[in-house]
Amino acid sequence: MKLVGLTGGIASGKTTVAKMFQRLGAAIVDADVLSREVVEPGQAAWQDIVTIFGREVLQANQTLDRQKLRTIIFNNPNARKQLETIIHPRVRSLAEQRIREHREAGYAVVIYVVPLLFEGNLQEGLRPVILVACDIKFQRQRLEQRDHLDGAAAQKHIDAQMSLEEKRRLADYVIENNAGLEELEEQVRQVYAKIQAT
Ligand code: ATP
Numbered sequence: 001m002k003l004v005g006l007t008g009g010i011a012s013g014k015t016t017v018a019k020m021f022q023r024l025g026a027a028i029v030d031a032d033v034l035s036r037e038v039v040e041p042g043q044a045a046w047q048d049i050v051t052i053f054g055r056e057v058l059q060a061n062q063t064l065d066r067q068k069l070r071t072i073i074f075n076n077p078n079a080r081k082q083l084e085t086i087i088h089p090r091v092r093s094l095a096e097q098r099i100r101e102h103r104e105a106g107y108a109v110v111i112y113v114v115p116l117l118f119e120g121n122l123q124e125g126l127r128p129v130i131l132v133a134c135d136i137k138f139q140r141q142r143l144e145q146r147d148h149l150d151g152a153a154a155q156k157h158i159d160a161q162m163s164l165e166e167k168r169r170l171a172d173y174v175i176e177n178n179a180g181l182e183e184l185e186e187q188v189r190q191v192y193a194k195i196q197a198t
Helices: 014-023 031-037 044-053 066-074 077-104 136-147 151-159 164-170 181-197
Strands: 002-008 027-030 109-113 129-133 173-176
Touching: 002 014, 014 027, 014 109, 014 129, 014 181, 027 031, 027 077, 031 077, 031 109, 044 066, 044 077, 066 077, 077 109, 109 181, 129 164, 136 151, 173 181
Parallel strands: 002 109, 002 129, 027 109, 129 173
Antiparallel strands: none
16 A cells, blocks of 8 residues: 655645546545544543643533634644644554555555645655645735635735645655636546556
8 A cells, every 4th residue: 555645735635636536436535534533522632732831722512612622733833843742643543544544445655745745844754755835926816705804914924834836845745726626637537547557
């Protein structure tokens, strides 16, 4: 079984690309999805977060108020570090479990989608790594539309991440997402064929 990393900037098209790989037969493990799973009410990470940040980060139904947490950590590196220390090891072990299950189910390719793959320096354990690259103007546009942000807020999210140039240098395959979904799908097919052939 091949374990492949997939990354890209915020709203660059990672989920869209991952679904295309899934349709071609790959199994997908998405770190973002897992990071929501490990903080469901009653889970160990949820308990740790309530202990450290207080019940004011909970909504009435006991789930985390993600917007509130995002605001807390956006301007507070210490709080961000604390939150990461709670969540990351649990995401990692759940990811390992899911990858093992896909291996046992007989998948030839498992794609692990990690938004901050290069920022977390995970590339050596996840070769090859596929980067979904997207012009900043499209990225900003998609982010504004999907998350209802204004231009300045969208730009702030983009600026908080590693530059695209640096990510390009670190990636093994780059999928350009600046056009329509058909062009995107064609690139996904080509990369999938290369991965299967190596
Ligand atoms: P995040 O970083 O927030 O997890 P992401 O990188 O997974 O985002 P997607 O959710 O796949 O990005 O894409 C962001 C938005 O842009 C979505 O609404 C998606 O449908 C749209 N989108 C992505 N690629 C294209 C494309 N080539 N054409 C049209 N819309 C697209």
